[in-house]
Amino acid sequence: MRKVLLSEDEIPKQWYNILPDLPEPLPPPINPVTREPVKPEELMALFPRECIMQEVSQERWINIPEEVRETYMLWRPTPLYRAINLERALKTPARIYYKYEGVSPPGSHKPNTAVAQAYYAMKEGIKRLTTETGAGQWGSALALGCMLFGMKATVYMVKVSYNQKPYRRILMELWGADVYPSPSANTEYGRRILKDDPDNPGSLGIAISEAIEDAITHEDAKYSLGSVLNFVLLHQTVVGLEAKKQMEVFDDYPDIIVGCIGGGSSFSGLFWPFYYDKVSGRAPKDIKFLAVEPTACPSITKGFYTYDHGDTARLTPLIKMYTLGHTFIPPPIHAGGLRYHGKAPTLCLLNKKGIVKTVAYNQVEVFKAAHLFAKTEGILPAPEPSHAIKAVIDEALRCKETGEDKTILFLLCGHGHFDMQAFSDYLSGKLLPYEYPEEKVKEAMQELTKLYPWLKIER
Numbered sequence: 001m002r003k004v005l006l007s008e009d010e011i012p013k014q015w016y017n018i019l020p021d022l023p024e025p026l027p028p029p030i031n032p033v034t035r036e037p038v039k040p041e042e043l044m045a046l047f048p049r050e051c052i053m054q055e056v057s058q059e060r061w062i063n064i065p066e067e068v069r070e071t072y073m074l075w076r077p078t079p080l081y082r083a084i085n086l087e088r089a090l091k092t093p094a095r096i097y098y099k100y101e102g103v104s105p106p107g108s109h110k111p112n113t114a115v116a117q118a119y120y121a122m123k124e125g126i127k128r129l130t131t132e133t134g135a136g137q138w139g140s141a142l143a144l145g146c147m148l149f150g151m152k153a154t155v156y157m158v159k160v161s162y163n164q165k166p167y168r169r170i171l172m173e174l175w176g177a178d179v180y181p182s183p184s185a186n187t188e189y190g191r192r193i194l195k196d197d198p199d200n201p202g203s204l205g206i207a208i209s210e211a212i213e214d215a216i217t218h219e220d221a222k223y224s225l226g227s228v229l230n231f232v233l234l235h236q237t238v239v240g241l242e243a244k245k246q247m248e249v250f251d252d253y254p255d256i257i258v259g260c261i262g263g264g265s266s267f268s269g270l271f272w273p274f275y276y277d278k279v280s281g282r283a284p285k286d287i288k289f290l291a292v293e294p295t296a297c298p299s300i301t302k303g304f305y306t307y308d309h310g311d312t313a314r315l316t317p318l319i320k321m322y323t324l325g326h327t328f329i330p331p332p333i334h335a336g337g338l339r340y341h342g343k344a345p346t347l348c349l350l351n352k353k354g355i356v357k358t359v360a361y362n363q364v365e366v367f368k369a370a371h372l373f374a375k376t377e378g379i380l381p382a383p384e385p386s387h388a389i390k391a392v393i394d395e396a397l398r399c400k401e402t403g404e405d406k407t408i409l410f411l412l413c414g415h416g417h418f419d420m421q422a423f424s425d426y427l428s429g430k431l432l433p434y435e436y437p438e439e440k441v442k443e444a445m446q447e448l449t450k451l452y453p454w455l456k457i458e459r
């Protein structure tokens with residue numbers, strides 16, 4: 001058997017929320033001035049109310065509204081494949097499976113939360129959602145979500161991608177979104193940056209600041225985020241819940257679960273339901289959870305575990321996470337979705353506790369892995385999940401050395417059809433193996449402690 005498809009009625013009816021099952025309570029976001037935990041009501045100016053309720057909910061299972069489930073039917077359930085050709089090419093005794101989210105209209109997992117967020121906003125009478133996007137995956141997902149629920153999307157797209165990668169911008173525009181290159185003249189913060197530095201290439205941190213400013217200065221608008229927050233991650237658990245059923249059809253269960261991490265939503269969506277099996281004593285095996293990040297943006301492998309802002313203008317509360325510092329300007333690597341300075345607080349806590357392990361790879365080895373995958377399995381992966389593919393290949397080769405027939409499951413969270421420039425640069429040998437320098441992280445932490453001398457900074 002090469003793949004398992006489920007029927008529409010097998011789309012989960014509830015999302016899984018990890019909060020009640022964490023090894024210890026999640027450190028809350030705090031106000032940088034009072035140092036007090038931020039109250040849910042304070043976040044309601046920014047996000048739809050229902051999203052905030054989910055953010056702090058201790059309910060393990062959250063019902064998926066029927067309208068959202070019906071919208072999921074446009075592309076869900078997604079297929080789960082066994083990568084038999086890749087296994088053969090590697091001559092590994094390991095069995096490799098992948099859950100493929102590239103079949104959604106924008107080509108990634110991102111609409112699993114975009115349609116839910118747009119639905120809740122529409123129900124609350126909100127007319128417009130603002131957001132940021134790197135290379136355009138998240139922006140295009142939100143543009144789709146808003147279009148399906150009759151709302152407007154305003155997307156601040158990191159300027160370097162806006163100029164270099166026009167195709168996702170065009171897709172967003174076709175779906176009715178307004179797209180601005182960030183930093184833009186559309187916000188006070190953007191204008192301030194442009195005045196000092198007209199050629200500023202932008203960053204996700206800056207684009208988040210612009211999108212938040214736009215939302216809080218307009219009555220009819222709220223802000224939408226594509227990763228990091230608990231409610232976003234729990235919306236993604238449809239991925240892992242479906243994958244569990246599909247693995248049952250294969251009569252197999254993973255020893256290792258692998259995913260790339262930008263903010264951590266796709267990987268969490270896959271592994272949380274299996275984590276639930278583990279903590280509730282249902283898992284037949286002791287599963288290894290393996291996250292993969294780029295050496296050019298090594299938030300967990302080189303960053304520090306502390307409270308930091310989620311954006312560059314320091315508009316967000318302080319969030320406890322592994323961070324490279326909110327002033328981080330990413331090197332120009334091709335995995336646009338993996339260039340965020342922080343990671344999801346739940347994922348960071350699980351890393352800190354040793355329950356999730358994280359490894360980093362440079363983009364040259366990552367694209368080589370993507371190429372092997374495309375040559376064996378046919379699907380051209382996006383640069384982001386190609387990080388997971390590299391880690392899967394390494395794990396499978398380790399199995400070859402030890403003779404272990406482990407089961408490896410990974411998330412192929414998007415296709416690479418909009419990333420042809422990246423693959424062209426790879427083919428012509430132009431890619432560089434960037435490594436983000438340790439000194440820069442230390443400098444950013446010094447800046448952070450200048451701002452907040454009371455912060456505890458740990459690894």
Ligand SMILES: Cc1ncc(COP(=O)(O)O)c(C=O)c1O
Nearest residue numbers: 137227262263264265266337414
């Ligand atoms: C295809 C794809 N994969 C992964 C990511 C990383 O985000 P996350 O870790 O939240 O899944 C992105 C973000 O834009 C993306 O577009």
